[in-house]
Amino acid sequence: MVNLQMEVKQMIIEALDLEDISASDIEDDAPLFVEGLGLDSIDALEIGLALQKRYGIKLKADSEETRQHFASVNTLAALIQSQAKQ
Template structure:
């Protein structure tokens, strides 16, 4: 899958899993932080998003470590991580 396609799919999963109906994929900057500034997600959102990503993309996620947190830093980082996991 093309990385740009994957980024859009990640954005759709974020919007659907976190009930952000007022946003469209175009509203989410691929390189903006998902947590804190940027999209402003919190730790509860992180848990829900992690489950949604795991189920939607059929990948394994380990316990939340600093490494995993880095993968969820932005849409771009998350798409790259998913692509790596799917190629294993």
């Protein structure tokens, strides 16, 4: 799962064009929104598009479950793993 987390971090950096952040700067369990990376709803849309493009994962934008998946790198990696098993 460690490789998947690094992959998720790299995907976030590429999707959001974060030039001054490296994958090692992002903690696996740190919040992605408000605190932590300080991402916003536009960033969430970009990450959602990247997830759909790379992993074929479709999410409902207004779902509480989707918000929970976007909590951290760990929760995004868990989502990807759960979708891969289906």
